[in-house]
Every structure is written in C-alpha cells, then in structure tokens.
Amino acid sequence: MHEMLSRAITRTSAVVREVRDDQLGLPTPCADYDVRALLGHMSRAAATFDALARKEEAPAKDSDHTAFESRAAGMLAAWSNPEAFEGSSPDMGLPMTVVFHMGLSDVVIHGWDLARSIGQDYEVDAETAETMAAFADRMAPQGRQMGIFGEEVAVSDDASAFERALALSGRDPAWKP
Numbered sequence: 001m002h003e004m005l006s007r008a009i010t011r012t013s014a015v016v017r018e019v020r021d022d023q024l025g026l027p028t029p030c031a032d033y034d035v036r037a038l039l040g041h042m043s044r045a046a047a048t049f050d051a052l053a054r055k056e057e058a059p060a061k062d063s064d065h066t067a068f069e070s071r072a073a074g075m076l077a078a079w080s081n082p083e084a085f086e087g088s089s090p091d092m093g094l095p096m097t098v099v100f101h102m103g104l105s106d107v108v109i110h111g112w113d114l115a116r117s118i119g120q121d122y123e124v125d126a127e128t129a130e131t132m133a134a135f136a137d138r139m140a141p142q143g144r145q146m147g148i149f150g151e152e153v154a155v156s157d158d159a160s161a162f163e164r165a166l167a168l169s170g171r172d173p174a175w176k177p
Contacts, residue, residue, distance in 0.1 A: 002080055004128050005104050009072045011122070012042075012111030016068050019118055024065070028117040029175045030110075035117050039065035042110050046071035049103030052089055053078035053096075075103065101135045108132055109169055112162075116175055129162035136168035143169070 016039065024036040033041060040063030048058045050071060078084055079100060089099045108128060115122035124132070136149075143149030150170020155163050163173040 005079055006076055008104060008107045008128060009076050012107050013069045013072060015111055015115045015120060023118050026117050027177050029113045029171050036065050038114055039068060043067040043071050045106045046075045050075040050078045052099050053084035058091060105132060105135055117177055124162045132165035133161040136165040140168045
C-alpha cells in the first residue's frame, strides 16, 4: 500500500508543480474550491494524514497552497511505518487502514481535480484505480452523509475503475473547466 501512496504522491506532485500563478483562480470539479483553495485543502489534508499516521494530534489548519509537496513527503514517511496501520484513529475512531485509504483517496481524487482544472491529464495505474473504486463504493454512503462526497454521477457500463471511483465521489469524469 505504501508503494501505491508513493506513486500517487509523485503523480499529484508533478501536477502541483505545473500550476501557474495565473491559474490559481480557475474553477475545479470541487464547486467550493478554486485552484488556490484546492491546493490549500490538499496541503492541509497531507499534514493531517501525516499526523494521523503518527497517532498525533492534527496540526492547526492553514491554507498554505504552496506546501503540498513537503507535507505529502511527510505523509509518505509517516505511512512507511507498519505501526501506522495498527489500531484505530483516536481522532476519527476508524481503523487505520480506512484512514490510510482516505488519505490515498484524497491525494488521487484531488490530484485528478487539480489536473482537470489546469487542462492536464491524470492517469492512474490499474492497482490504484481498482483500490479507489472499491474504497469509494464502500465509503460513498457515509461520505455523502458527512458531506465529503457529492451525489453519485451516472457513468456508462464500460467506465473504467477510476471513472467509477470519480463518479461515486460525486465527480463527473468528463468535467472540464
């Protein structure tokens, strides 16, 4: 699982590095976020999932839209420890394997959001796509109740696993700015 997170962070970091200052105000598939706010959310989430893996208190919230890569590196390092997957999260009361998948999903789904917003492709390997689809299928009802996922978007029967994961999270895989 750590290797999958490493690939996701590498892929998403490459997209983050492509964002130009003149793109920070562009819309994203997340209706509440423009590119700057999405980057801030991604940065905050990486720091939070780093702290959760270390079984530490989540850091103070900030919206530093420039800190994703360094915080994602910390997240990756924290999840490299096998003990990170043991037990339940004190903050969330969820098994740590679920918390890991939430963090992975945040990196991958928001990586796609960001790529779409700035006109780039975001390819996901088959293992990650299947993992995202299975996780989204299992967590979508609770995600919607918590306001984390939007309503499911209909996709064709031949949609890829990643397109199904996006649709389950409330995203239209065909979204364009």
